[in-house]
Amino acid sequence: MVPLSYYLVLSGILFACGVAGFLIKRNIITIFMSIELMLNGVNLSFVAFAAHWHSLAGQVFVFFVMVVAAAEAAVGLAIIIAVYRTRETLNVDQVNLLKL
Amino acid sequence: MLNIHLILFLAFGAVCVAGAVNLLAQTHPINSALSLIAVMAALAGEYLLLGAEFVAAVQVIVYAGAIMVLFVFVIMLLNAGVEDRTKGSHVAVLLGIPGVLLGSVLVGWVVLRHSGTEAVSAGALLGDPRTIGQLLFHEFLLPFEITSVLILIAIMGAVVLASKPPTSPAGKVD
Numbered sequence: 001m002v003p004l005s006y007y008l009v010l011s012g013i014l015f016a017c018g019v020a021g022f023l024i025k026r027n028i029i030t031i032f033m034s035i036e037l038m039l040n041g042v043n044l045s046f047v048a049f050a051a052h053w054h055s056l057a058g059q060v061f062v063f064f065v066m067v068v069a070a071a072e073a074a075v076g077l078a079i080i081i082a083v084y085r086t087r088e089t090l091n092v093d094q095v096n097l098l099k100l
Numbered sequence: 101m102l103n104i105h106l107i108l109f110l111a112f113g114a115v116c117v118a119g120a121v122n123l124l125a126q127t128h129p130i131n132s133a134l135s136l137i138a139v140m141a142a143l144a145g146e147y148l149l150l151g152a153e154f155v156a157a158v159q160v161i162v163y164a165g166a167i168m169v170l171f172v173f174v175i176m177l178l179n180a181g182v183e184d185r186t187k188g189s190h191v192a193v194l195l196g197i198p199g200v201l202l203g204s205v206l207v208g209w210v211v212l213r214h215s216g217t218e219a220v221s222a223g224a225l226l227g228d229p230r231t232i233g234q235l236l237f238h239e240f241l242l243p244f245e246i247t248s249v250l251i252l253i254a255i256m257g258a259v260v261l262a263s264k265p266p267t268s269p270a271g272k273v274d
Contacts (some may be wrong), residue, residue, distance in 0.1 A: 002109045002149070005211050010113045010146070012207060014139070017120035023192075027183035029129045029175055033136050036167065037120060040143055043159075050227070051150040059152050059227045060240050066162055067247045071254035073167045077174045078261035084178050085264075093186050 007048035014041030028083070028090050032076055039069050108149055115142035129180045133171050140164040152227040 014037060021034030043062045050058025080090070087095055119139035123132045140163045147156035236244055 001103060002106055005214060006109065006113075007146070007150075009207065009211055010116060013117055014120055016203075017117075017124060021124050024124065025183070026186055027129050027180065029171065029178075029180055030123075030132050030183065033123065033129075033132055033171060036163075037123065037136060037139065040140060040163070044143060044146060047147050047150050047152045047155060050152070056227055056231060056235050057239075059155050059232060060235055062152075062155050063158065063232075063236070064243060064247060066158060067251065070162060070167055071250050073170055074254050074258040075261065077170055078258040080174060081178065081262045090178065090180055091184055093184075 004048060004052045008045055011041045011045040011048070014038075014044065017041075026091050026093060028080055028092050028095070031092065032073075032080070036069060036073070039065055105149060109146065112142045112145040112149070115139075116146070127182045129175045129183070130172065133168060133175060136171075137164050137168050140168070154227050154229045154232050 018034045018036075018038030018041060021037065022031055025031050025034060043065055046058045046062050046065070050056060083095060084090060086100055089095065116139050119135040119142065122135040123139070126132045126135065140159060144156040144159040144164070147153075147159060
Protein backbone atom coordinates (compact mmCIF):
# COMPACT_ATOMS: atom_id res chain seq x y z
CA MET A 1 0.00 0.00 0.00
CA VAL A 2 1.56 3.25 -1.14
CA PRO A 3 -0.23 6.53 -0.39
CA LEU A 4 -1.33 8.52 -3.43
CA SER A 5 0.73 11.48 -2.24
CA TYR A 6 3.97 9.51 -2.72
CA TYR A 7 3.17 9.03 -6.40
CA LEU A 8 2.29 12.70 -6.74
CA VAL A 9 5.56 13.74 -5.07
CA LEU A 10 7.55 11.52 -7.45
CA SER A 11 5.62 12.99 -10.37
CA GLY A 12 6.34 16.49 -9.09
CA ILE A 13 10.06 15.74 -8.73
CA LEU A 14 10.23 14.48 -12.32
CA PHE A 15 8.33 17.53 -13.58
CA ALA A 16 10.61 19.87 -11.61
CA CYS A 17 13.70 18.16 -13.04
CA GLY A 18 12.23 18.66 -16.51
CA VAL A 19 11.60 22.36 -15.87
CA ALA A 20 15.12 22.79 -14.47
CA GLY A 21 16.64 21.05 -17.48
CA PHE A 22 14.57 23.16 -19.84
CA LEU A 23 15.91 26.31 -18.19
CA ILE A 24 19.58 25.47 -17.55
CA LYS A 25 20.47 23.30 -20.53
CA ARG A 26 21.97 24.94 -23.62
CA ASN A 27 21.83 22.07 -26.10
CA ILE A 28 18.58 22.15 -28.07
CA ILE A 29 18.27 18.34 -28.08
CA THR A 30 18.69 18.14 -24.29
CA ILE A 31 16.06 20.85 -23.87
CA PHE A 32 13.75 18.74 -25.98
CA MET A 33 14.47 15.70 -23.80
CA SER A 34 13.57 17.77 -20.71
CA ILE A 35 10.14 18.35 -22.24
CA GLU A 36 9.73 14.59 -22.60
CA LEU A 37 10.69 14.23 -18.92
CA MET A 38 7.94 16.70 -17.98
CA LEU A 39 5.40 14.73 -20.03
CA ASN A 40 6.47 11.53 -18.26
CA GLY A 41 5.97 13.14 -14.87
CA VAL A 42 2.45 14.16 -15.84
CA ASN A 43 1.73 10.65 -17.14
CA LEU A 44 2.66 9.18 -13.77
CA SER A 45 0.17 11.40 -11.97
CA PHE A 46 -2.51 10.45 -14.56
CA VAL A 47 -1.98 6.73 -13.89
CA ALA A 48 -1.84 7.23 -10.12
CA PHE A 49 -5.13 9.16 -10.14
CA ALA A 50 -6.68 6.50 -12.41
CA ALA A 51 -5.83 3.84 -9.82
CA HIS A 52 -7.02 6.10 -7.01
CA TRP A 53 -10.42 6.89 -8.51
CA HIS A 54 -10.89 3.45 -10.09
CA SER A 55 -11.42 4.95 -13.52
CA LEU A 56 -9.61 3.72 -16.61
CA ALA A 57 -10.08 7.08 -18.33
CA GLY A 58 -6.81 8.25 -16.78
CA GLN A 59 -4.94 5.47 -18.51
CA VAL A 60 -6.56 6.32 -21.85
CA PHE A 61 -5.43 9.92 -21.43
CA VAL A 62 -1.87 8.63 -21.05
CA PHE A 63 -2.18 7.16 -24.54
CA PHE A 64 -3.23 10.48 -25.96
CA VAL A 65 -0.32 12.18 -24.20
CA MET A 66 2.02 9.58 -25.70
CA VAL A 67 0.58 10.13 -29.20
CA VAL A 68 1.01 13.89 -28.88
CA ALA A 69 4.55 13.35 -27.56
CA ALA A 70 5.40 11.14 -30.52
CA ALA A 71 4.04 13.71 -32.99
CA GLU A 72 5.89 16.46 -31.14
CA ALA A 73 9.15 14.48 -31.20
CA ALA A 74 8.88 13.86 -34.95
CA VAL A 75 8.15 17.51 -35.83
CA GLY A 76 10.55 18.92 -33.23
CA LEU A 77 13.49 16.80 -34.31
CA ALA A 78 12.80 17.75 -37.93
CA ILE A 79 12.91 21.41 -36.87
CA ILE A 80 16.19 20.75 -35.03
CA ILE A 81 17.66 19.23 -38.21
CA ALA A 82 16.50 22.26 -40.22
CA VAL A 83 18.00 24.65 -37.63
CA TYR A 84 21.30 22.76 -37.65
CA ARG A 85 21.39 22.81 -41.44
CA THR A 86 21.10 26.59 -41.64
CA ARG A 87 23.04 27.62 -38.51
CA GLU A 88 25.43 24.70 -37.94
CA THR A 89 25.05 24.90 -34.18
CA LEU A 90 22.89 23.25 -31.53
CA ASN A 91 23.51 25.91 -28.87
CA VAL A 92 20.31 27.84 -28.26
CA ASP A 93 22.26 30.97 -27.30
CA GLN A 94 23.49 31.23 -30.87
CA VAL A 95 20.04 30.65 -32.38
CA ASN A 96 18.70 34.12 -31.70
CA LEU A 97 17.67 35.34 -35.14
CA LEU A 98 14.31 34.52 -36.65
CA LYS A 99 15.64 34.93 -40.19
CA LEU A 100 19.18 34.62 -41.41
CA MET B 101 5.51 -2.56 8.51
CA LEU B 102 7.37 -2.26 5.26
CA ASN B 103 5.53 -4.14 2.54
CA ILE B 104 6.81 -5.28 -0.82
CA HIS B 105 4.74 -2.69 -2.72
CA LEU B 106 6.37 0.19 -0.88
CA ILE B 107 9.84 -1.31 -1.34
CA LEU B 108 9.29 -1.67 -5.09
CA PHE B 109 7.86 1.84 -5.31
CA LEU B 110 10.90 3.28 -3.54
CA ALA B 111 13.32 1.28 -5.70
CA PHE B 112 11.75 2.36 -9.00
CA GLY B 113 11.33 5.90 -7.70
CA ALA B 114 15.01 6.07 -6.75
CA VAL B 115 15.98 4.99 -10.28
CA CYS B 116 13.60 7.61 -11.72
CA VAL B 117 14.99 10.47 -9.64
CA ALA B 118 18.60 9.37 -10.17
CA GLY B 119 18.06 9.25 -13.93
CA ALA B 120 16.36 12.65 -13.97
CA VAL B 121 19.18 14.25 -11.97
CA ASN B 122 21.75 12.54 -14.19
CA LEU B 123 19.99 14.01 -17.24
CA LEU B 124 20.66 17.45 -15.79
CA ALA B 125 24.22 16.68 -14.68
CA GLN B 126 25.53 15.22 -17.95
CA THR B 127 26.93 17.55 -20.56
CA HIS B 128 26.86 15.23 -23.56
CA PRO B 129 23.39 14.74 -25.10
CA ILE B 130 23.87 11.00 -25.63
CA ASN B 131 24.43 10.48 -21.88
CA SER B 132 21.31 12.53 -21.16
CA ALA B 133 19.35 10.41 -23.64
CA LEU B 134 20.48 7.16 -22.01
CA SER B 135 19.54 8.40 -18.54
CA LEU B 136 16.14 9.44 -19.90
CA ILE B 137 15.67 5.86 -21.17
CA ALA B 138 16.45 4.64 -17.63
CA VAL B 139 13.81 7.03 -16.23
CA MET B 140 11.22 5.72 -18.72
CA ALA B 141 11.99 2.07 -17.95
CA ALA B 142 11.66 2.71 -14.20
CA LEU B 143 8.39 4.57 -14.82
CA ALA B 144 7.09 1.48 -16.64
CA GLY B 145 7.75 -0.40 -13.39
CA GLU B 146 5.74 2.20 -11.47
CA TYR B 147 2.88 1.76 -13.94
CA LEU B 148 2.96 -1.99 -13.35
CA LEU B 149 2.70 -1.38 -9.61
CA LEU B 150 -0.41 0.71 -10.29
CA GLY B 151 -1.96 -2.11 -12.32
CA ALA B 152 -1.61 -0.32 -15.66
CA GLU B 153 0.02 -3.20 -17.46
CA PHE B 154 -0.85 -2.11 -20.99
CA VAL B 155 0.35 1.43 -20.33
CA ALA B 156 3.61 -0.02 -18.99
CA ALA B 157 4.11 -2.07 -22.16
CA VAL B 158 3.34 0.92 -24.39
CA GLN B 159 5.68 3.07 -22.29
CA VAL B 160 8.57 0.71 -23.02
CA ILE B 161 7.69 0.13 -26.69
CA VAL B 162 6.70 3.67 -27.76
CA TYR B 163 8.59 5.95 -25.38
CA ALA B 164 11.77 4.05 -24.52
CA GLY B 165 11.72 2.37 -27.91
CA ALA B 166 10.49 4.56 -30.72
CA ILE B 167 10.80 8.12 -29.43
CA MET B 168 14.18 7.70 -27.77
CA VAL B 169 15.58 5.88 -30.80
CA LEU B 170 14.55 8.95 -32.81
CA PHE B 171 16.42 11.16 -30.32
CA VAL B 172 19.56 9.02 -30.36
CA PHE B 173 19.39 8.89 -34.17
CA VAL B 174 19.23 12.70 -34.43
CA ILE B 175 22.04 13.14 -31.86
CA MET B 176 24.28 10.87 -33.92
CA LEU B 177 23.12 12.35 -37.26
CA LEU B 178 24.02 15.88 -36.17
CA ASN B 179 27.19 14.69 -34.40
CA ALA B 180 26.23 16.64 -31.26
CA GLY B 181 29.15 17.31 -28.98
CA VAL B 182 29.57 18.44 -25.39
CA GLU B 183 27.44 21.50 -24.78
CA ASP B 184 28.98 24.89 -24.01
CA ARG B 185 28.36 26.45 -20.66
CA THR B 186 27.03 29.97 -20.57
CA LYS B 187 26.89 32.19 -17.56
CA GLY B 188 23.45 32.43 -16.03
CA SER B 189 22.06 35.74 -14.93
CA HIS B 190 22.14 36.85 -11.30
CA VAL B 191 18.38 37.35 -11.30
CA ALA B 192 17.93 33.61 -11.82
CA VAL B 193 20.06 32.83 -8.76
CA LEU B 194 18.45 35.54 -6.62
CA LEU B 195 14.90 34.51 -7.47
CA GLY B 196 15.42 30.82 -8.16
CA ILE B 197 16.96 29.59 -4.90
CA PRO B 198 14.31 31.21 -2.64
CA GLY B 199 11.65 29.99 -5.05
CA VAL B 200 12.94 26.41 -4.91
CA LEU B 201 13.10 26.56 -1.08
CA LEU B 202 9.58 27.98 -0.89
CA GLY B 203 8.23 25.34 -3.25
CA SER B 204 9.90 22.46 -1.40
CA VAL B 205 8.63 23.71 1.97
CA LEU B 206 5.12 24.06 0.55
CA VAL B 207 5.14 20.57 -1.00
CA GLY B 208 6.63 19.04 2.16
CA TRP B 209 4.03 20.73 4.33
CA VAL B 210 1.16 19.53 2.14
CA VAL B 211 2.50 15.97 2.03
CA LEU B 212 3.06 15.80 5.79
CA ARG B 213 -0.33 17.31 6.50
CA HIS B 214 -2.20 15.01 4.15
CA SER B 215 -0.05 11.93 4.62
CA GLY B 216 -3.15 10.04 5.75
CA THR B 217 -4.51 9.92 2.19
CA GLU B 218 -5.94 6.60 1.07
CA ALA B 219 -3.34 4.19 -0.11
CA VAL B 220 -3.32 2.96 -3.68
CA SER B 221 -3.13 -0.80 -3.47
CA ALA B 222 -1.30 -2.88 -6.05
CA GLY B 223 -3.58 -4.24 -8.73
CA ALA B 224 -6.68 -2.45 -7.43
CA LEU B 225 -7.47 -1.44 -11.00
CA LEU B 226 -6.38 -3.60 -13.88
CA GLY B 227 -5.78 -1.83 -17.16
CA ASP B 228 -5.57 -4.87 -19.39
CA PRO B 229 -5.55 -4.38 -23.19
CA ARG B 230 -9.12 -5.68 -23.61
CA THR B 231 -10.72 -3.12 -21.29
CA ILE B 232 -8.51 -0.29 -22.55
CA GLY B 233 -9.38 -1.16 -26.14
CA GLN B 234 -13.10 -1.21 -25.45
CA LEU B 235 -12.85 2.18 -23.75
CA LEU B 236 -10.68 3.59 -26.55
CA PHE B 237 -13.00 2.47 -29.36
CA HIS B 238 -16.31 3.32 -27.71
CA GLU B 239 -16.12 6.18 -25.27
CA PHE B 240 -13.01 7.88 -26.66
CA LEU B 241 -13.57 7.16 -30.36
CA LEU B 242 -13.62 10.82 -31.47
CA PRO B 243 -10.35 11.79 -29.70
CA PHE B 244 -8.79 8.61 -31.07
CA GLU B 245 -9.70 9.54 -34.64
CA ILE B 246 -8.52 13.12 -34.12
CA THR B 247 -5.12 11.87 -32.92
CA SER B 248 -4.82 9.82 -36.10
CA VAL B 249 -5.23 13.05 -38.10
CA LEU B 250 -2.65 14.68 -35.82
CA ILE B 251 -0.18 11.87 -36.50
CA LEU B 252 -0.75 12.21 -40.25
CA ILE B 253 -0.09 15.96 -40.10
CA ALA B 254 3.03 15.35 -37.98
CA ILE B 255 4.38 12.86 -40.53
CA MET B 256 3.87 15.30 -43.39
CA GLY B 257 5.33 18.17 -41.35
CA ALA B 258 8.41 16.16 -40.44
CA VAL B 259 8.99 15.17 -44.07
CA VAL B 260 8.60 18.77 -45.28
CA LEU B 261 10.78 20.26 -42.52
CA ALA B 262 13.60 17.73 -42.72
CA SER B 263 13.82 17.59 -46.50
CA LYS B 264 16.58 19.57 -48.14
CA PRO B 265 15.52 23.01 -49.37
CA PRO B 266 15.99 23.58 -53.12
CA THR B 267 19.30 25.24 -53.91
CA SER B 268 17.68 28.00 -55.96
CA PRO B 269 14.30 29.42 -54.96
CA ALA B 270 11.56 28.37 -57.32
CA GLY B 271 10.45 31.93 -58.00
CA LYS B 272 13.81 32.96 -59.44
CA VAL B 273 14.07 30.19 -61.98
CA ASP B 274 13.03 31.39 -65.41
